[in-house]
Amino acid sequence: MSEQLRPPPRMARWLIGRVLTSATQQHGVLGDLAEEHARRAAQDGRLRSNLWYWRQAALVYLKYRLANGERARGQRGSTARGLVHDFVSDMRFAARTIRRQPVFTTVTVATLGLGIGAVTSVFSVVDSMLDKRLPYADPTELVTVWLYSPAEQEPQNDEGLVVDGRRSPHLTFPQYRALAEARNAFDGVAAFGAGNMVLTEVAEPARVSVGVATSTLFSVLGREPVFGRAFFLEEEGSVAGGAANVVILSHETWRTRFTSDPEVIGKQITLDERLHTIVGVLPADFRIRSAAEASTDTGMRDLWVPIGQPGYRLGGIGASAQDWEVVARLKEHISVEQAIVEAESAMRARLGDIGSRIQLVTRLEDEGLALDSRTALLVTIVALFLVITCSNVATLALGDLLGRRAELNTRVALGAGVGRLVRQLLTESAVLGLLGGALGILVAFVGTTALISLGPPIPRLDAVTLDLRVLAFAVAVGLFAGLAAGTLPTLVSTRGAGTTSTLSDVSQRTTDRREGRIQSVVLFFEVAITVVLLVSGGLFLRSLQHMLAVDEGLESQSVATVRILLPDSPAPAPDKMARFSREVLRELKESPLISSASAVGGLPFGGGIIGADGLRIVGSESERFSARRLHILPGFLETLGIPLIAGRSFAESDGADAPPVMIVMESLARRYWPGASPIGQQIMHWGEPRTVVGVVGDVHLERLDTEIEPTFLVPLTQIPRSEVNFIARANGPVSAVFGVLRNAIRTVDGNLPITQTATMSDLVLESVKAERFRTFLVMTFGVVAAMLAATGVFGVTARSVARCSREMGIRSALGAQHQHLLITILRGKLRVATFGTLAGLAVALLFARLLSHFLFGIETWDIPTYAAVGSLVLLTSTVSGYLPARRILRVEPADVLRAE
């Protein structure tokens, strides 16, 4: 063209050149733009032409930058380095996206954090419970010996095991000795038990837990002391006619009481007022749980003494009683069945027919390492809760991604592969999940602390810590939850991305419909699960109510209790006992704060009541029965408000030298003397006849949800116990009485350790701690789930309001009633909520059958619970749908039409 024509601006050309990679592009784009630039310059002048060129340059630069980036990412995806590069840039992009949406991010992370925190707390608890690392050598060879008595009509399950619970791991000492002879079955057999002794040191006397073991225990378990030695056979009382005064320390005791003194072996300590020589120190992780109490017993003892320790007899019952648990190591290549045959024949050879069969249970099972129902319940509840949080986040993410449809379409149009987009979006989900995981760790920290402070029903709860494994778990759950919640929305929003024009109305509506369907499904499940959780919580709550409504048989208000442990195991001499308690009670009665006081060995709800005694009514040889025993002093009935129904209460005169007497509880009297008075009857107990002098009202002994057990009362002065609870009814506030109690005991004997102080009402409440804990936990999850479901309904409705406002505006302009519009908007959501609720109720009905053995006083189909939960969830859904839907009423038809 003409001479004066100048080329396009150099800078602009340079800019374009920077993004064009191939020669074809450079020739095509730069050449074309130069051609047009020249033409425009001739028509519109140089300035406008240059401006036009700059504009094109900028657009080309931006669009090619974007397209190159997407393509480059799409291609690089195939190599490992490319993947890393992609990942890093995805993370950066995700961080930017997340920062751009503070509200979405906050809500999502908070929801995830809640779910992950809950799961992590429960994981840390369950993890410590399921600590599979049994601290024994070859733990699979170790079995516990159980006895069971097959009666004619014994119910059996498919494996032929007795299922009604009439099996026991408690053996007599002779039975243990017989098993030890079964050398064809076992490589080693050991017996052990547990109790308490008083360790008197220079400072405070302390009650310590003591394990009692045969000399074989440590070798059978394959754990020898780290210092010193195990017990010798000669040190067993059963062999030498009185065990040696030797003791093996636990690692913990050695560390805390002996400051890890390496010279501790050979030193002497005073146990129950006897000098004992320390002969060994156990490894730190040594434990052996009682199979009978595997769910609550830590298996850790402060000290170990050899079996048959002089003066030491478990729980006040002789060593001949059924108190020993027996653990054995199976011989190699012998099956459990063969071992049972061998063991039973060994038992028969020494003891004749004992009327019981032997069962061998592996230690693994005995230590409760199989998931028990409580743990399974907890895990189920928390898994359901995690599903809810994930679905909630999924609906959030779906809404968010559909809002970003334009962005996604643009990126596909610019050359990003759909797979690439999916990866990008999932990275975003993962980042959100990780943030949620981080918050979850905080929540778990609080949650675990709460679990520990609230709950006793979980074994080894005190050992729960948030360790690295738990943190790793939180992160893993976070990732999983983020991805789980992100996958569905990602697939939905990227399906068909790019094939449709960004602004096309048709595709918009198709996607809306799809989105609506998916949201309905998610909402449905959310509501249903919420209902299941709430019904479970509701059933627990009603069950707890029923339990608390049970008459415990005593007036627990305003009663203070203090437990002491007298040093003489198992029991002090009767006269010493009488003198001591009389002196303490005299001190107490002088206090104006106390209206009545007494003492009891085996306090109801105090956890110190010993097994059951065999009784026989004198004069009727056939009537043998067993009953539980309380040791009381005069004033016990008055102090606890237990009514005297017939006869008399104990008096000061019922001392050690007076004729043996007892009082029976009403239900016992009714069962064995139906229609007659037991007063004056004699009952054989421990080989001597006791005269029944009174009948008192029934009292629950340990739990409110069990039947009243046959119980009798004996004077503490006639049968002393080392564990005594002083009880005092307060005139005024009960808290003021504890000091009086403590002072009174200290005045009489300053050396006695006080092991437990509690109000009677607290003890009763304590007995339902497991139930309260369970109720609280499930209710909390249920309520939070309900809140999440409510936000879900809210969000979904709000979005559909935003989407429908145009349609509604038009309808309203055409004369539709506002109420009708509201109903139109709400109808779909409420239908989903209703179906979800109904489905939830149906599932809850099935789920509740799994809970049935946790329930007390109500049926699994307790109608009030289901009705309440159903209406509550429906009401909540309606309200949380109504609030955003109301906005539709404020849509001005004119505005909508103008926007059209």
Add this chain to the structure above:
Amino acid sequence: MALGEFEQLVLLAILHLGDEAYGVAVVDAIESRTGRSVSRSSLYITFDRLESKGYLTSELRPGTGERGGKLRRYVAVTRLGLDALRESRNSLLMMWKGLKGVLETGK
């Protein structure tokens, strides 16, 4: 894969132009026939994308005009491109079938 609207316009313009199809000519062809203005940057990116999909080929040849020493990128529709166009047309026609009345009253 179905063609986007803009992609169809570009391919059709190329077919109209025959041997003379290059950037500026395509822009002119679309603008003069549809009255819509065409974004240059989108056009070049669309060229690249259609070429990578195999719907068109391009060839650098010298041409007239003030191009600052650059060659023209002449483009041609491939058989694959024709197939894609045909498919897009068919689906549109199928959709339009029976809607003649709507079109006329809508006018």
